[in-house]
Amino acid sequence: MFIVTASEMAGLDRATIEEIGIPGIVLMENAARGAAAFYLEVVPDLLTRRITVLAGSGNNAGDGFVLARLFKNQGADVRVVCLRPPENLQGDALTNFRILDKLCIPVRTWEEQGDFDTQWSAVRESGTVIDAILGTGLKSEVRGLYRQVIEAANALPVPILAVDIPSGLDASTGKPLGTAIRATATATFGFLKIGQVVEPGCDYVGRLKVIDIGIPPTLSEKHGIRRRWLTDESLSAWVEPRPVGTHKGSAGHVAVLSGSVGKTGAATLICLGAGRVGAGLVTLFIPASLNPILEVKLTEAMTYPIPETPGQTPASAALPEILEFAGDKQALAAGPGISLHPDTQRLVEGLIAQAPCPMVLDADAVTIVSRTPDLLKKARQPLVLTPHPGEMARLIGGTVQTVQENRIEVASEFSRKYGVTLVLKGFRTVVAAPDGRLAVNSSGNPAMAGGGMGDTLTGMIAGFLGQGYEPYRAACLGVYIHGAAADRRFGGVATRGMPASDLLDDVPEVIGRLERLRSRS
Numbered sequence: 001m002f003i004v005t006a007s008e009m010a011g012l013d014r015a016t017i018e019e020i021g022i023p024g025i026v027l028m029e030n031a032a033r034g035a036a037a038f039y040l041e042v043v044p045d046l047l048t049r050r051i052t053v054l055a056g057s058g059n060n061a062g063d064g065f066v067l068a069r070l071f072k073n074q075g076a077d078v079r080v081v082c083l084r085p086p087e088n089l090q091g092d093a094l095t096n097f098r099i100l101d102k103l104c105i106p107v108r109t110w111e112e113q114g115d116f117d118t119q120w121s122a123v124r125e126s127g128t129v130i131d132a133i134l135g136t137g138l139k140s141e142v143r144g145l146y147r148q149v150i151e152a153a154n155a156l157p158v159p160i161l162a163v164d165i166p167s168g169l170d171a172s173t174g175k176p177l178g179t180a181i182r183a184t185a186t187a188t189f190g191f192l193k194i195g196q197v198v199e200p201g202c203d204y205v206g207r208l209k210v211i212d213i214g215i216p217p218t219l220s221e222k223h224g225i226r227r228r229w230l231t232d233e234s235l236s237a238w239v240e241p242r243p244v245g246t247h248k249g250s251a252g253h254v255a256v257l258s259g260s261v262g263k264t265g266a267a268t269l270i271c272l273g274a275g276r277v278g279a280g281l282v283t284l285f286i287p288a289s290l291n292p293i294l295e296v297k298l299t300e301a302m303t304y305p306i307p308e309t310p311g312q313t314p315a316s317a318a319l320p321e322i323l324e325f326a327g328d329k330q331a332l333a334a335g336p337g338i339s340l341h342p343d344t345q346r347l348v349e350g351l352i353a354q355a356p357c358p359m360v361l362d363a364d365a366v367t368i369v370s371r372t373p374d375l376l377k378k379a380r381q382p383l384v385l386t387p388h389p390g391e392m393a394r395l396i397g398g399t400v401q402t403v404q405e406n407r408i409e410v411a412s413e414f415s416r417k418y419g420v421t422l423v424l425k426g427f428r429t430v431v432a433a434p435d436g437r438l439a440v441n442s443s444g445n446p447a448m449a450g451g452g453m454g455d456t457l458t459g460m461i462a463g464f465l466g467q468g469y470e471p472y473r474a475a476c477l478g479v480y481i482h483g484a485a486a487d488r489r490f491g492g493v494a495t496r497g498m499p500a501s502d503l504l505d506d507v508p509e510v511i512g513r514l515e516r517l518r519s520r521s
């Protein structure tokens, strides 16, 4: 499933009409038919309620007029309130407006000079409101009557069903422009819009469904749309079936540099994560004095004691050994719990410049990189960085607020500038590849807010890299399966109290689910 901006959507609509030859009015009919079926799922007794369609002046209103007709045909009590004089309507919206009269559907036009409360009283009696005021054609801040109407609608104790996007929400950024409808459900057309999947927009859409309105899927490729929504369906095709003769030597060997005094848990979780996604072998480089602890904590993974600093953190003297060992390995994960000790920093810098295999850099390694990000350009092998918003802010020398308000732009710009795959963690994790591919994750839940979650993710991404997945796919699979395993374990049941190691138990089942989905399609 692809995610588009408002202007990309307009381009795809135009191409479907002009190049493919599907008339706009057909798309409008398809849109409304799909939306009507979805709204009936969301509000099963919809046809017994009084339905008010709030209409603006563009094609979004046109969709609303078709919905009014469809529900009237099914016996519902429907009325339409035009917030702008119908003389402003054009094209397909106008055609569908004219049909209302023939079907005796009551239409009221808002009188700008009239008293608001008197005119609103008719809407107040509605059992459900259909929001067809503004769609992807929103151009500027919502003011005046539209603003009043949106705020009054939000205060009604009835379901609001949004057509394409809640009115007032910027489809490209997810920010309300002035104000926006808080919908019970949104039927969106053709593709997801960025504004529906990122914060704060995702809090406005309610239940969200993409309606197929007949835009040929090949058009998205032709128009260079490369943003993906990570779901079971979109990822199943990427899970490679495992040959029956697979053995530990052919399933990838992952090396891990993690842990220092007080941080042996991070090292453990990375190793477990890599193993749970199917890495054949895992070896942990650990400061020598901590080796006895890891020998006990880890069962399947092997340990490799390395020279350490006086603070029991990895020392740069370990670099030659690590490079030699990693020479015939498939992936290296480095960073969690290694400290910011200056000698550990030298080790990380050496690894970035000389590592002989793809690497995942997380936590302390990311903080070390943020001191001299140009270091990343020296890497000989692909890098995946997995910052949380605070680490991302350090990487770009900005604030957490800037990062959080512009997650997609920040991730894609950094990825392109430094030639790395970037995983910006947090709600709706963003994965960006240097060639412009981008994904937003749909899985995960608040029970994941706890220490160690990032370590398990680092291990999972390294585990996929180790099995030969290219960095962007390894990152997307790791991110999605991580959240999906947490959903399987806790989603909808509990919102807190899930140890990071718990979700790992569910990882193989989630991968199995994707494999089964792949084999069916």
Ligand SMILES: NC(=O)C1=CN([C@@H]2O[C@H](COP(=O)(O)OP(=O)(O)OC[C@H]3O[C@@H](n4cnc5c(N)ncnc54)[C@H](O)[C@@H]3O)[C@@H](O)[C@H]2O)[C@@H](O)CC1
Pocket (backbone or CB within 6 Å): 010, 013, 014, 017, 024, 027, 028, 031, 056, 057, 058, 059, 060, 061, 062, 063, 133, 134, 135, 136, 137, 138, 139, 140, 141, 142, 143, 146, 163, 164, 165, 189, 213
């Ligand atoms: N062929 C197509 O292009 C299709 C479009 N569809 C619908 O069409 C919508 C887009 O239609 P339009 O491009 O006509 O745009 P909209 O219907 O979203 O709104 C455009 C109108 O609102 C006005 N407007 C914009 N910002 C405003 C603001 N802040 N305050 C007050 N008025 C404002 C504009 O001047 C214009 O008159 C989609 O969201 C979707 O619902 C669907 O019918 C599917 C097919």
Ligand SMILES: [K+]
Pocket (backbone or CB within 6 Å): 060, 131, 132, 133, 134, 135, 162, 163, 164, 165, 166, 167
């Ligand atoms: K709308």
